[in-house]
Amino acid sequence: MSKLLLLILVIVAVWLLAKGFRRKGGAGGAPAAAPEQMVHCSHCGLYLPQSEAIHDEDRFFCCAEHRRLAG
Numbered sequence: 001m002s003k004l005l006l007l008i009l010v011i012v013a014v015w016l017l018a019k020g021f022r023r024k025g026g027a028g029g030a031p032a033a034a035p036e037q038m039v040h041c042s043h044c045g046l047y048l049p050q051s052e053a054i055h056d057e058d059r060f061f062c063c064a065e066h067r068r069l070a071g
């Protein structure tokens with residue numbers, strides 16, 4: 001009987017480990033938890049989130065001033 005309990009424990013442990021690894025891998029995971037795309041200012045090289053950057057054609061800038069200076 002104790003052997004059966006041990007077997008169940010091992011199966012549960014392996015299952016939990018597999019579940020943990022799958023979560024860490026993030027294959028097909030929730031996109032809400034994905035980190036934001038980082039871009040760098042074409043003028044000063046500052047890294048910032050794409051949502052905060054000023055987009056000009058294929059370039060990004062940290063502020064309107066740098067966009068003006070680069071243009």
Ligand SMILES: [Zn+2]
Pocket residue numbers: 041042043044045046061062063066
């Ligand atoms: Zn800049």
